[in-house]
Amino acid sequence: MDRDDPAANAVRWADPGAVLLRIGPRGEAAVTGDPARLAADRPSGRRDPQRQLLIGTVAGRPWFVTRAVPVAGPGRRIESLRGSDLPPAQREIVWAGMAALNWHESAPVCPRCHAGTRVGEGGLSRICTACGTVVFPRTDPAVICAVLDDRDRIVLGRQHAWEPGRVSVLAGFVEAGEAAEHALVREVAEETALRVTAARYVSSQPWPFPRSLMLGYVARAEGDISPVDHELAEADRYSRDQVRDLVAAGTLILPSPMSIARSLIEAWLADRLPVPESGADLSVPLGAALPEPGQP
Template sequence: MDAWSGPGHLDRCESKRLDADWITASWADPSALLLSVDVSGRVGVGADLAIAEVRPDGKYDPQRHYLLGLSAGRPVFVESAEVENGAGLRELMPVLADADRELVVAAVALVQWHRTSPHCGLCGALTLVTAGGMVRHCPSCGRDRFPRSDPAIIVAVLDADDRLLLGHQAVWPAGRMSVLAGFVSAGESLEQAVHREVGEETGLRLSAVRYVASQPWPFPRSLMLGFVAWAVDTEIQVDGVEIESARWFTRDELTAAVDAGEVGLPSEASIAHRLVADWRWGTLRVPGAGQ
């Protein structure tokens, strides 16, 4: 998950997107790549879950062919289409190289945005795709709309004994547990969201909060913002709505529970996995929290 912390591999070509001739020429480039994403968010793949090597074919259609950018100098486009052999992001993200992981996440996010937001949010008119797929322009009111991400916090809560808090949502399979998460409300800072979500879901108060890392998570369009926090108290009172149960774990307790099949942890594709893994390795700390 450290791949998301450094510079991106994808050149999104912001300065060239208004040049229709350049985009058309990029579509015709012999090295160009066309990704396909179906209605369920699956990406077309080849053998061993590698991105399917498909070249753009036919005439470039700016209303349905979206330019992701240049990857190692190679033009990459995406379209919404049926895929014969596809895989979802939860399957792909743990196995792809960093550059390809960035491509598929961007592809799914962009296709889902176009699929779910074709109309102007102000006047309701059908919008037109411009800027190679990064803008939807309303011909009725002149408003431009851009792909959006919904900020959501995800937080590893620790106590004075360096135990980790994990919760179980009622909609999850039995035994599945993870760190706490929730969307940021309007007019709320990220840190305020951390305090509020933890308080609402477990009744715990926090005395320190530190940002760790972020990860795009297009399910459908979240940006997960990871934190670690230190709890003032340890008495858990779950809300019974989002969180059905929660408990504190020492490292040995969590290892034993996982080995026994009693607890299932987040997949390697998620930032939740990184937060838990960092804590298990002893590298997750909250400065100023008395540790």
Template sequence: MSASPPVRTRVDRVTSASRPFIGEPLIDRCHADRDDPLANAARWADPGALLLSVGAHDEVAVLPGATPEDTVRLAPTPTSGERDDQRQLLIGVVQGRPWFITRDTPRAAAGQQIAPLRSLRLGPVAREIVWAGLAFLHWAESQPMCPSCHGTTRLTSGGPTRVCTACGREVFPRTDPAVISAVLDRQDRIALGRQPSWAPGRVSVLAGFVEAGEAAEHALVREVAEETGLRVTAARYLSSQPWPFPRSLMLGYVARAEGTISDGDHELDEARFYSRDQVRDLVAGGGLILPTPMSIARSMVDGWLDNRLPSPESGTDLSVPLSL
């Protein structure tokens, strides 16, 4: 038997998707009867039901594509036996098939491979399944105690809700908002930076968490200034993306900035502006590694390379404070 092609965890050529990053919801989250044990038992017993096993380091079994530009396909297994509703969590129904997720060592069948989720090039359906399922899984593992009385909580039959067995309080998943932006200068060059923990050459767009009581646009101005010393003057909202590593919601912008990149607060090991030709040449030569294909960061870079990003000046003017 010939060996299956390797899963690509690094993208060797700059490519871009022809469709928007976010579109119509693809998962029916079954809100009408999500916590009905009988309905969930029927979903688990459905002949088309699937269970996605995720390993300790967020790795899964996949069917790799034939070329680096191909998307890989998730390789779930059919549901079987009696469901453990504290470990086998309902994601929802996708294209008529119920999907569940569990923390268990994935096993690769013939032609399949095991690969880390965050490195994969997934299609829109698989992306949405992973975003929802992994977010539920991480939350379920990190919230075993009641925040009020510190009693033990149990997941409801469908989740994503925990109920305290002592005081009855309901506990819901937490999402941490963050801003992420394609920051452009007046020459339409893009700012890309590298964190100290990343491999040499790996870069991404600028991002940071929203603080309590802070508007997303204000967080964008603050984070860009802290990381690079640049002053954001305009921003336009693009799209959002759940990033379940472990529980972020990325709010994507394209922004215009003025000034010269400085060391900032040393969160980044390096940052600089790049032209489109520079990015293409450096990626082709192996000098730059762009963000993972599953990320909104990569979608932003691809959109900028293809001149598909809207003008930041068509969004919010951040050059002066609001008049009271």
């Protein structure tokens, strides 16, 4: 894609189908309808490549994003993008746009010579104004896991900052030099004292709050739950019937529909998660054994 060509981007900006998505300082945007859909605007005036970033072309329509307060109006309301239930294609647009904005705002200085940087024409790089180094966005990997016991109950926990009843699956960042499976074992142990014995990768999701890539797993763990180092306010195991009943009663609040945490929980509720034992054997802590070739 000729995203670094100013002439090509000017054509995209002037395209009758072009879209400009305004994302506010708290990650909010204008949406319309129920279920929600992005209520983006047509670009106007001359494009400022330092502020109006090209995300890409979706279904033939160029999409740009900018940090600006979205405007409500007839049929339009303002929602936090963290909690909106957007359709899959628009979720990817939002994730890409928010990740780009968050990264540009956090990386104004060249990592090599510490001079100032400017946005590259395409919007997904920064160029040092002194030494010319091109800097690309960084992503922080994290693991997120539906942890099950031998009765297929799921572990859900609540962070201290969350309201009573709000829960999610277990998650944590991958440390430097650490394999994702090792991070999974460590995070589960740190948060609950449970010992992971097996895990299988399920899927991933960007989570630009501010710039994470969530690696989703299903795992089997044994032992008694005992919150460690006060990382969680509480944690417990739940059966499918318990989760359904508590959610229906309003006493259990699941994660945002936009999140992979919600996807993992819903897949577990529908009995669609793969068996953890079909992945890596983690019965020896931090000693993952890869499956044999041809093993399902």
